[in-house]
Amino acid sequence: MRAHATYSSMLAPFILLASAPLGAFAADILKTSGYSTCLDNAEVTVQNLNMEFDKNTKKIVFDVAGTSQKEQKIEATLIVNAYGREVYRNKFDPCDSSTKVDRLCPVPKGSFSANGEQSIPDVVLSKIPSIAFNVPDLDSQATMQLTAKDGGKQLACITSQVSNGKSISVPGVTYVAAGMAVAALAVSGLGALAGAGQAGTPTSSPTFFEVVGWFQSMSLNGMMSANLPGVYQSWSKNFAFSTGLISWEGAQRQIDSFRNGTGGNLTEDSVEFLKKATLVHVDQGMNLTKRSFDTMQLWARDELNTNVNGTGNGTEGDNKIMHAVKGIQGYVEEYSIPKGNTFMTILLAFAIVIASITVAILLFKVILETWALFGTFPKKLTNFRKRYWWILAKTITSLVLVLYGVWTMYCVYQFKNGDSWAAKTLAGVTLGLFTAILIFFTWKIWSIAHKFKKMEGDASALFENKEVWRKYNIFYENYKKSYWWIFVPAIIYMFTRGCVIAGADGHGMVQAGGQLIVEALLLGLLLFCRPFSLKSGNWINISIQIVRVLSVVCILVFVEELGVAQTTKTVTGLVLVIMQAVLTGLLAILIAVNAIVVCCKKNPHKQKRKDAEKARDLDNLTPLDARNSLLMDPIEYKRSSVANKFGARAGYDPIPLTEQNTSYHGARPYDGQERLLADTQGVGHTRSISAERSVSPPNSRAPRLPSVDLAGPPGYAPAPAGPLHDHNYRGQAF
Known part of the structure; x- marks a missing residue:
């Protein structure tokens, strides 16, 4: 095992060639990240393995420790793979004078450890490509095999990922994505205000629902139990916020306490455990045995001076546990969220958002009521003052609609992997409540549509009746009048997708196949119906769905059962990242265009009033x-x-x-x-008339009035008053 020390000299060059993912180290540094055994019942076990190569100092620092069942001489073989291909192999003897490591020659019985540094010759450095230090999230693994010098029996096998410190999982991408979601929400709100609340007015795509739904799709792809390339897994982490995953250690400790008091097991499923563990993603090409994946009890100490059988001149540091993860667990635990806390985390985030919205709406209500006592506020705010409870309920319903798919996934995952009976109960209650809310609104809208269809022949009143529109438009506002019901298959799609991903967690082939069927069915529905009222809405949503289908096809390539070469998987991962990044960029541009259009276009309600006034003049x-x-x-x-x-x-x-x-x-x-x-002789007379009477014409012929005074001659009777x-x-x- 100490051969690892010697091996480090050779590892450096070849680590560089492999240049891989993870971490955030200084420039021109390569470092191993995690390790695991690839041999069951090994006679030599490793409890620590750290290697770091600095190109500037031309030195490799190593730290290795383990236990051996007996004293024996060993030979070590170092193998480095990059993108699934073997790029380096070297066999060396720790007892050889050129590569000698005293405390590993021979390997002593019992525990042993060694650390130190070795210089790398220029001839080796010259073979290391500079790209190894710069390309982010590249797939590379280093494997060390130990064999007995006498007989050639394999004693140990350790594999480790190699990092160059570069990654596309960066806070900047997350902030930009969150800004896009906020901008889409703001543009939708401005569009509603510009339409003066007019019934039947659709929102221009991409809407807030569409943007968040797209972010959720990329995040869910990263949770699949397939051999995802490191570059794509890092990319998908940038959108975890859309599924409610936020790293918050204080909240996780409270959830741990809740689980601990309700039947949870915190031994290997808590924040404290994760703080001491190094995550090993076994779905990133790590060749692990089933035993190593199930038990994974290899230890790595951060700082360890050379000692044998517990004696030496140094002190031991904190222990680190190699923790094998994959699928949903591997995704959420990157945020220090134990798998048992996953559902409770999103429940807490949802509760905080609901509380914030409620407080904001009630505060605005108080402001309006105070305003009404001391003055007159705009009539536009009267509707909010009267309907704020309904506005609050509608806002909560909108949030439920946005999160329903991922909520279903987390609830099913809790049922499958959770250990706290209270957490499982909350998952069942909330999922049932959310489903009941959506069923209620579906039934209500369907009943109203049926009523109007029976009375008027169609369901156009869903879009034309202002009161109905105000209450239920969040479900169908962007659809054509004849396709108002499309929101029902959309809800079924979200529910089914969540069930497939969580229910088949750990089975990449089933996950990818089931999700491909679901995504393809929704794409077929969109292509057949083209249900959105705006052409832009149809093209944008169809494009998003096409990319979703292609994404699942790519993930199917990553599935281990198909045996696709690692090189092909890596290239596919890069293509997938580029494809999704381009679509995300286009959505950002469209949001900006919509904002400009909303700010510049005329208010359709005011324009309609002006047109009506012109029409009255022409009448x-x-x-x-x-x-x-x-x-x-x-x-x-x-x-x-x-x-x-x-x-x-x-x-x-x-x-x-x-x-x-x-x-x-x-x-x-x-x-x-x-x-x-005036009479026929030209003799005229005048009479005084009031502002309320005028002369009415006779029934048959025009009278010839004599030239007399206003009272008229004796016997004269004026004609009865007519319609004038x-x-x-x-x-x-x-």
Whole structure:
């Protein structure tokens, strides 16, 4: 085992060639990360293995410790694989003068350990490509095999991953992704405000639901139990926040206490255990035996001076446990979240978000009520003041809809791997509650649609009735009126996908095959129906679904059962990262474009009111009238129209209508003393009229009034009042 020390000299070059993932070390440094046994019932077991090569100092530092059942001379073989190919192999003897390590020649009976450093010759360094120190998340493993010098029996086998400190799992990507989700939410809100709450107005894609759903897809792909390349696993970690996974040690300790008091086993499933453990991803090409995966009790001490059988001149440091992980467990424990705490973590995150939303809405309610006591707030806020409880319920329902797929997955995972009866009970209750909420709204919308369809022949009222739209639009607002029901298969899709991923955890072939079927069915539905009301919505969602299907196909390539070469897997992983990164970038650009459009476009509600006012003005024109001209003043047209109608009766001399004797709507007021009639001899007279009466025409012929005073001659009876009794003419028929 100490051969590892000697082996380190050779390991350096070849580690460099392998250059691999993980870690965050200084520049031009390669370092092993974790280790495990690849041989059952080994006579020599390793309890510590650390090697680090610094290109600048040209030295490799090693730290190795273990136990041996007997004293014996050994030979060591060092093998380095990069991208599934063997790139280096060297066999050496710790007792040889050129590679001698005193305390490993021979390996003593009992425990042993050794640390130190060795210089790497320039001839070896010249063979190390510089790319080995720069390319992030490359797949590389170093394997050390120990054999007995007498007889050639294999005594031990240790494998370790090699890191160059470069990774694409960086906080910056997470912050950008979170910013995209917030921006999509803000643009959707601005779009709703710009539409003045008008019923039937869809939200431009990509919406908040679509963006978060896409992030969740990439995160879930990283949880698959397949031999994922390190580069893709690191990429998928950038989107873990979309599934509710947040590293928070204080919260994890509280969850540990809760589990401990409700039947949980914290021995190898707690925050304290993870703090002492080094994660070994056995789904990243690590060739481990079943026994090594199940037990994994190899130890590595951080700092250890040379000693044999417990004696030496140094002190021992803290122990580290090699902890083998894969699938969902490997994904969540990268965030120091024990697998038994997974469901409780997302439940806690959900509760915090709900509490924050509730407090914000209630605080805004208090502000409005205070405002109402001391002043008058805008009418637009009246609706919120009256309906804030419904707004709160709708917001919670929206959050349930966003998280339903991953919530299902975590609940099923808790049922399968959880140990706390209380956590399992909470998982069952919450999953049942969320499902009941979605079923209730589905039934409600379906009932309303059926009612309207029975009364009016279709379900268009779901989009046209403002009250119905305000309550239920989150489920179908972006669909065409004839495809309002598409949200039902969308919910079924989320539920089924979560069940497949969690239920088949640990079985990559079943996971990938089941998820491929689910994704393909949804893609077929979108291609057949094209249900989104906007063309952009159809193309964006279809594109997202196509990439989802292709992603699952790539993950199927990673499945161990298919035996695809590691080189092909790595190239496929890089292609998958590029494909998903390009789509994510396009979504970011579209969100920015939507923001610009929302800020620049006119308010459709205001524009509709302006169009209605113009239409009322045009209603004054009639195509049957020769005076129908857009060049004629509307007021002059009304006057001529009145005169024409009034003089159209046979045998009646029309009363001259001028600005001085006309008082219908829009005309200039009269002066009280008007000239109304003149007799045939040209003798006229005037009469005083009030602002509320006008002369009515006779029933048969126009009267010839004698030139008399206003009272008229004896025996004269004026014609009865006709329909012109109100001089405030507004266009009524005579």
